[in-house]
Amino acid sequence: MRLSKVTLKRFKQFTDDKVHLRDGLTIVAGGNNAGKSSLLQALAVWEFCKVATVAEKGAEALTQDGLAPLGLGVGDDEFSPINIPTLNHLWTNLKSSKVPGVDPDGYTLAIGCWWPDESGAEKHLEFSLSLANDRLFVKVSESNLNDGDRVPVIAYLPPFAGISAREERATGAMRRRRIGEGLAGAVLRNLLLDMRLANTAKRDELAEGKSRVPEKDLVKLREEDPWELLQGTLREVFSAEILMPEFNEEYHSYIQANVVKGNVEGFKLTRYPKYKPRDLMVEGSGFLQWLSVYTLATSPAIDVLLFDEPDAHLHAALQAQMVERLSQLASQFDKQVLLATHSTEIIRTTPPTEILEVRGRSTPRFRYLVEDEQKVALMVGIGSDYAPRIDRVRKSKRVLFYEGKSDRDVLRALATVLGATWPTNVAEWQTSDHVKERKIVWRSLRSEFGDVRALSIRDRDDEPAATVDATLHDKNNGSEDGFTALKWRRRYIESYLIWPEAIAAASGKSLDEVKGELDSVFGFGTIDANWTKSDAADAFLDARAKNVLAHFGVKAAKVAKKMPEHAICEDIKTFLAALNDLSS
Template structure:
């Protein structure tokens, strides 16, 4: 990059000089007594960061489920916030608190080597920039700081803002405070990022905050899990010791144990206590962190105990041998890493990238419920990127933040909007939705054989099958299909849908003229239809065709229909108001009994055997196309 003037380039930090960021990185999990209220980010803005060329995203308090198709920007949102946190911490350590104040925007930035960049894992720093273009644009007044990350929040009823500019010069990253309205002493949100769980090792050494952040940024959260657990357990032991040292009463005598009131408060507020209680409740398990002395021990040992739970009491299973944390299943370890970070007092905003990836649907819901409880009780903000249909299906729409390719975002407001997400709306690669986008016609059917049967019947009737219709196989009800159509037309206006269902055991009077479903009135663009007969196979029972396809004589087929299914088929077979026995006949059993396939029968049905109901549906499809 040549556009950045030499005068704008400060002397970079020496290699490896970025210091420990424990107090406000959220990744050191230091045992602080910081009791300030957690801060909620209201808005985050990106310029030239990954998919977000110029994007502002409004965020809500509590838990937000970040959803969207592959490559839509879910992870980029989390990455952007993680890089913002890195910039804030690095600036604070290099320039002090004054480096975050408004007057710092007129000063030079500072430089880091790529080996010091630890919040996320990228092949090279150039991958932070949209389309890998980090160079200054002609006539731009940014001084070469071409990538910008800005967070906004509210503190004491006043809007706060802190933004950073980033520049790339010869593989060195330069960071500069680009915008700020902070006053001295104003706190900023503390952000912690947890990528998908991986990297647990048999032997984990004691490591400092900078190395922890690097490993987490590289996607190796498991490689620091024992460190985080050791920190939490040691902080808990220190609190317990302090509570025992408190005078029992005015006489000044020391206690021999923690008072009931102090113990109750400790169990309700301390991260280690919360974690253990959650493990007891979900897995009937406890953790035992072995004593660790840095001058003696090389590795951190954490064992898992299994047993029965009664309130706060835990009783080990008879004969159970404690085992190392590493041998537990991936679901247990993923859940543990998420909850360990969630209970940390050092983070206001938690970023989880697909934490449900290794979890059974029941555990997914359990994890989300506990995160919501934490968020509401202590005021944490949680951004959780997910593809889980289980989580999205059961979530309130207002908690789902949808991200679409290009950076457009919205919180959902209606249940039907979730269906579009579950079906892949917004994905870069969704073949069926791509077809709908082009054709704008959807034919919902229940069985995979329905469309081939209809095509053969159209050919027999001398009608052209309209190629505009995209087949969508689903056993969902008309109502659910209508919700999906409503979700689709928000993104693809003008879609016409026909929803075709079997009548099965529903009352005959639920089918109106032209097969209209009386329980689901038509809307402009959505047409609900139901077969008058039990299902489509009942329109194929033409004896001459059954005989030709089965190799039997027509008399043999007629006798079979009469003796085994109590029906006689005559000239009224094609009529809209056919005999009740034909309306209700279980035609699939007849075809199976004759050893026939419905599609093969449809291929051989003559024009005179095409029923009026079938012709009504084919006419509707042609008219709408």
């Protein structure tokens, strides 16, 4: 069972929005404050409203025949699906009051879910919320459900769900309530115990009348059983297993779930010498996050899984691996998974059609990506309401791509020496990416903000000198209308700073000492006016000037500030002219 559509009215960033959802795994991505987490939180609140309504009024209250004008009241101490300072933080701009003529009954916030039933007919259920005297009121405002219709079960896992030190055995109804309240971590051991008991029963069934489980049945069990899949993953990823002692409800008060680690060979884990099993509470946050995600993903009681940055406590190497396995589990166990993330590693490795972009200021507010190129916009922060660099591009429609902060500082210093004004209407974009990647970013910016023009400058490094001429245009990476690709003729920008007087002034050494060392150590015997020409000698074009400056213990920007005007190379002037054209 999956959700096909969600509608949101006055919930956090969403004033009146809807999003269509796909089957299986969806990566929810977008800029800061775009609404990724808010989308998941809205669904968590919807599940809470459903659970609370059923608990207080019965399942009939969800049907079209059970609609009532009055809702049920919830105190702020009873509201648990998401963590907020006060209940009015659920509303857009914290304004819960009704708008005359629009909200006649005072229920001003609404969250609705649509899903197809087994016959393909579309079902929907909407809850509306009101706030009065610091008390939250919830009612079913729309429904086409009939008695007996199945309603999706949603589980929300915050960035790190709290796992209690002690956990009592809970009934199925209580576990569902805890999950609906956003407290999945509080029943993790219960879910694990259910999985282990089901596995034990299945093994007993397969071994009935036999001395052991037949190999062909064991192979199938390991491929399909949730407990087997969980243990196999823990062995592979963490060299660990979950050990659960017997639980007897007659005399055991708390469920034990211990972690044991050791050497893994195939399906067998041999415990490390003298290793003592320990409660899962003492394990690292990455292990617990993975365990929580995997346990919920294989639980038969849950239809829709909401994971808010489950990668936050994982090493980058494990992030993409978790998503890959979640995708497999979603397909195998017929789950719908929404996973909100900032991880560029996850975005990079996920097919674009599985990525739902949440766009803070744009229309449409939600969109599934189509092309890999669109992922770049997410990774560089396009769509974020709080990205100063992006905001400058939005306003100026001009962007300078450069390699390092030192490069920018050198160019600014040389512009000052020449009496040139450094433009203030160009967004500066530091990146070590190649020109191809810079073009993708530029196309994304242009797609988002209109006619954006860009200038790219980078070092030649070890590329042949013939790949760039006196115009500085990069022959290997042609410019496009709106994008100018330049490259230094010399190996890198520091190669324009080998001027004895400037190095002497920056290092505190005498001019004679600097000239002598330039000659004896680096072979630069004569540095004169020819050095400033674009067509300089090969020794200057290929000079490893970073080593030269390091030898004298000086920073490039400090040398640049000491350069006399007549020593500044033609290439620098060519670049500054291109920058001036961009800014005009």
